[in-house]
Amino acid sequence: MDASTLKGSRYSVSRLFQDPALRDLLKPSPASHSLIDEQRVRNLYLQAATQQWFGPEKINFNEIITLDERTRLAWLHLTTVFYTLEKMGLNVIENMMAKAVRKLRSDEAAFYLSAQCFDEARHVFLLATYLRKLGGSPHYEKLYGVLGKAASIGAYRVENWLFSTLFSENFASAFLKHAQTAQIDPIGAELCKNLLLDETRHLHFLHAVLPDLLDRLSVLGKSYVRATQFFIMKFTEVAARSLDKDAGVVGLNRHSLLEEVFSNVERSYRNFGLNTRFLYFPAIAKI
Ligand SMILES: [Fe+2]
């Protein structure tokens, strides 16, 4: 495949590997001392690279948003909270990337996490643009800052961050899916659809690396991660109660959204082979 073919085509990872000129060149280094599956992470990096997109080209910000004032304000508030969580995720990945690459001893993780970091930058940029379109001004809600700290400080930082990411990516995916289904406005629905594609890939990365990381984690490490994860989920559950009214106004259901998130995280834990002592989830208040 020559450069001109690559430039103009919509190519997939499998097509790249079918190309005899590229097949061997695209394999990860065999001399690796990595703790994770380098080929799997290489594939995810290639997938991320071929799926990059430019927001203003994909999303038509010229569309008119016609929301009544109550709905606009409720949606503006919920989108600001989501923007805060995405911005926090971007700050944390920027801070944790190098530490994770060192811990995993993985060149492929360096490639892949750089792509994921750029995805998160795109999300924050587009959510800020969308908030302006909704008549607001993007700002960070300080209340949620504690989540970013819990996910990236203390002992077992890398493991803790990756587990926290498993929760936050599941949360983001469920929120985007519910918001897209609610069809609050055409721009928001299009934005959710496109962000969701990236978030799904982010979950694939975690499913690729977490089982290997868990195998090497001590009993103490597992207990530490378990306690932090419970705190993050409990905090989210309590904080979400205050958003119940706004969620109802735009047609979102806080309870079923959180239920979906917890059950998806629980399914992942089970797939990783974690036993029932690890599976500890907070109850979701009915209000
Ligand atoms: Fe994101």
Ligand SMILES: [Fe+2]
């Ligand atoms: Fe993400």
